[in-house]
Amino acid sequence: MKNTTIVRFAVILPTMSPNRVNGLVIRVTGHEVWVDVGDEVVPCLLRGRLRQKGRDFHIVAGDRVEVSPSEAEGGTGAIEEVKARLSWLSRFTGGRAAVERVIVANVDILFLVVSIRDPKLHYGFVDRVLVSAERGHTNTWICLNKTDLARDPSEIDDFATLYSGIGYPVVKTNAISGDGVDELKKQLQGGVYAFVGQSGVGKSSLLNEIDETLQLKVSHVANKTGRGRHTTSFSQLYPINGGYMADTPGMQTFGFPGTVREELSECFPEFAEYVEHCRFRPCMHSHEPDCAVKEAVDAGKIHPSRYKSYQWMLSEIDERLKRRY
Ligand SMILES: Nc1nc2c(ncn2[C@@H]2O[C@H](COP(=O)(O)OP(=O)(O)OP(=O)(O)O)[C@@H](O)[C@H]2O)c(=O)[nH]1
Numbered sequence: 243m244k245n246t247t248i249v250r251f252a253v254i255l256p257t258m259s260p261n262r263v264n265g266l267v268i269r270v271t272g273h274e275v276w277v278d279v280g281d282e283v284v285p286c287l288l289r290g291r292l293r294q295k296g297r298d299f300h301i302v303a304g305d306r307v308e309v310s311p312s313e314a315e316g317g318t319g320a321i322e323e324v325k326a327r328l329s330w331l332s333r334f335t336g337g338r339a340a341v342e343r344v345i346v347a348n349v350d351i352l353f354l355v356v357s358i359r360d361p362k363l364h365y366g367f368v369d370r371v372l373v374s375a376e377r378g379h380t381n382t383w384i385c386l387n388k389t390d391l392a393r394d395p396s397e398i399d400d401f402a403t404l405y406s407g408i409g410y411p412v413v414k415t416n417a418i419s420g421d422g423v424d425e426l427k428k429q430l431q432g433g434v435y436a437f438v439g440q441s442g443v444g445k446s447s448l449l450n451e452i453d454e455t456l457q458l459k460v461s462h463v464a465n466k467t468g469r470g471r472h473t474t475s476f477s478q479l480y481p482i483n484g485g486y487m488a489d490t491p492g493m494q495t496f497g498f499p500g501t502v503r504e505e506l507s508e509c510f511p512e513f514a515e516y517v518e519h520c521r522f523r524p525c526m527h528s529h530e531p532d533c534a535v536k537e538a539v540d541a542g543k544i545h546p547s548r549y550k551s552y553q554w555m556l557s558e559i560d561e562r563l564k565r566r567y
Pocket residue numbers: 387388389390391415416417418419439440441442443444445446447448459460461462463470471472473474475490491492493
């Protein structure tokens with residue numbers, strides 16, 4: 243009975259022209275886009291009108307598209323339509339003339355990978371990515387890797403308690419021994435996932451550990467700077483457990499997107515229960531008297547490092563606004 247209804251709807255309400263198929267973008271290099279159309283992966287080009295859609299429009303791994311198959315066998319398909327993104331992770335790049343660039347779209351879980359050391363754990367970086375993820379409606383987990391490099395268990399526990407307390411689940415891993423990787427694997431249930439994070443934290447190593455047939459290139463972190471070498475140079479989704487996982491190029495810094503002061507506190511989920519009790523509306527939770535967020539910080543209900551990140555980001559938004567006008 244149920245099946246009949248579905249078939250009838252498909253006939254009455256066709257969603258696209260018959261020679262188009264739905265696809266998932268799995269890799270973008272230059273103008274060439276690789277699209278999974280269900281039974282194969284085809285190289286595709288963007289239709290000219292899509293290339294001109296906007297100077298800052300970039301198709302990314304995870305985008306859902308409509309493709310017309312290639313006319314010639316072994317040829318190139320054409321991307322006719324890029325569907326509206328349900329979620330995305332973006333960052334500001336380009337210094338003074340900042341432009342917002344989407345890194346990955348439509349993932350079921352974004353795994354922000356950080357390492358205890360080499361490169362060292364940077365709470366400010368974590369908060370900047372989380373703010374961007376919140377802004378792009380992206381469901382985020384944190385993968386705390388290189389747990390073998392902790393000098394004291396409290397380094398791991400303090401971090402995990404803080405972020406899992408806010409609502410970002412934390413998985414602890416060691417990509418060399420494989421500890422914790424099963425826990426990570428359990429979350430990969432046939433959807434689309436992505437690893438993002440600083441260069442050298444171990445994103446590609448973790449992927450290799452999840453699926454040893456991948457054999458992705460990894461490389462040593464420079465001893466002097468503790469920085470990675472940007473070993474991965476493009477984003478690509480790899481088939482895992484009936485779904486996909488993206489490996490993405492690492493970054494050193496993360497320019498969180500946004501220029502609206504009032505929107506920043508909405509990207510700190512643990513502030514939500516306090517903002518309505520501030521005396522002023524809107525309250526920037528900075529210099530205003532009777533601010534419930536500041537009171538929650540003083541009472542130990544909001545972690546000082548999160549509030550510090552908030553203050554930094556607010557002053558960065560002010561800088562952006564000054565430069566613009
Ligand atoms: N001690 C230790 N080293 C690790 C662990 N995971 C990865 N590494 C090492 O860290 C270095 C960087 O790993 P990659 O997997 O290349 O890091 P990445 O995040 O993919 O780096 P980019 O591609 O530059 O973004 C390699 O030398 C890995 O062997 C871990 O859990 N513990």
